[in-house]
Amino acid sequence: MNNVEGYKKKKKMVIPEKYKAIVDDLKYDREDQIDLGGAELGDTNIEILCEYIRKSKKLRVLKLIRNKMSDEVIPILIQACAESNISSLNLSQNQLTDKSVLSIAESSNLQKIRSITLSLNKINRRNVKQSIENLAKKGVTLSI
Numbered sequence: 001m002n003n004v005e006g007y008k009k010k011k012k013m014v015i016p017e018k019y020k021a022i023v024d025d026l027k028y029d030r031e032d033q034i035d036l037g038g039a040e041l042g043d044t045n046i047e048i049l050c051e052y053i054r055k056s057k058k059l060r061v062l063k064l065i066r067n068k069m070s071d072e073v074i075p076i077l078i079q080a081c082a083e084s085n086i087s088s089l090n091l092s093q094n095q096l097t098d099k100s101v102l103s104i105a106e107s108s109n110l111q112k113i114r115s116i117t118l119s120l121n122k123i124n125r126r127n128v129k130q131s132i133e134n135l136a137k138k139g140v141t142l143s144i
Contacts, residue, residue, distance in 0.1 A: 011044060011047065011048055013045050013048045013049075014045065015039060015041060015045060016039060016040075019036055019039045022034060022035070022036055023036070023049070023052075026049065026052045026053070026056065026059065027052045029052075029055065029056045029057055029058050029059070030058070031058060031059065032058045032059060032060045032061065033059075033060065033061040033062075033063075034059060034061070034062050034063065035063040035065075036049075036062075036063065036064055036067065037063050037064070037065035037066055037067075037090075038065065038066045038067075039064075039066075039067055040066060040067055040068050041064075041067045041068065041069075042067070042068045042069070043068075043069060043070055043072055043073040046064070046067065046069055046073045046076075046077060047073060047076055049080075050076050050077055050079075050080035051080075053077075053080040053081060053083075053084050053086070054080045054083045054084060055084075056084045056085070056086075057084075057085060058085070059084055059085060059086055060085060060086060060087050060088065061086070061087070061088045061090075062081065062086050062088070062089050062090070063090040064077075064089075064090065064091055064094070065090055065091070065092045065093050065094075066092075066093045066094070067091075067094055068094065068095060069091065069094040069095060069096065070094075070095050070096070071095075071096055071097055071099040071100045071103065074091075074096065074099075074100040074103045074104065075103045075107070077091075078103065078104055078107050078110075078113075079107070079109070081112075081113055082107065082109040082110060082111070082112065082113065083109075084112075085112055086112065086113060087112055087113060087114045087115065088113075088114065088115045088116075089113060089115070089116045089117070090116075090117040091116065091117065091118050091121070092117050092118065092119040092120050092121070093119070093120045093121070094121055095121070095122065096118060096121040096122065096123060097121070097122045097123060098123055098124055098127045098128050100118065100121070100123070101118065101123060101128040101131050101132070101142070101144075102128065102131055104116060104131070104135065104140075104142070105128075105131035105132075105134050105135055110135075110138055110139075110140050113140055114139060114140060114141065115140070115141045115143070116135075116140060116141070116142050116143070117143045118142065118143065118144050119143060119144060121144075123144050125144050128144070132144070
């Protein structure tokens with residue numbers, strides 16, 4: 001048996017230098033608005049950010065425009081946002097599809113989130129019309 005079997009290596013965040021101060025603001029809960037637009041963090045870094053989001057008490061607005069996110073990270077991100085005080089989430093210009101909208105609509109814990117923007121992704125509005133209507137009934141405005 002390998003000595004490292006079962007050992008889970010902690011993921012390390014790799015972010016462009018110009019975004020490090022912004023990530024620190026999130027990590028140490030210093031701001032109510034965080035804009036990481038264009039950082040191209042990808043799913044792995046977004047997952048790490050979710051740890052900071054969950055712990056945040058101040059954060060209300062989170063912009064993750066152009067961050068190379070896929071559908072796979074959306075349930076994790078939505079759960080983290082639901083555990084925080086975020087009311088507005090902008091996920092425009094990523095690699096999201098109809099699957100992301102369905103994941104959001106299936107979330108049961110969206111009480112604080114009022115607005116989610118998913119413009120300029122790979123989402124077909126016709127395919128997710130029912131999900132958008134269901135979210136509206138929960139008080140969440142979803143913009144595509």
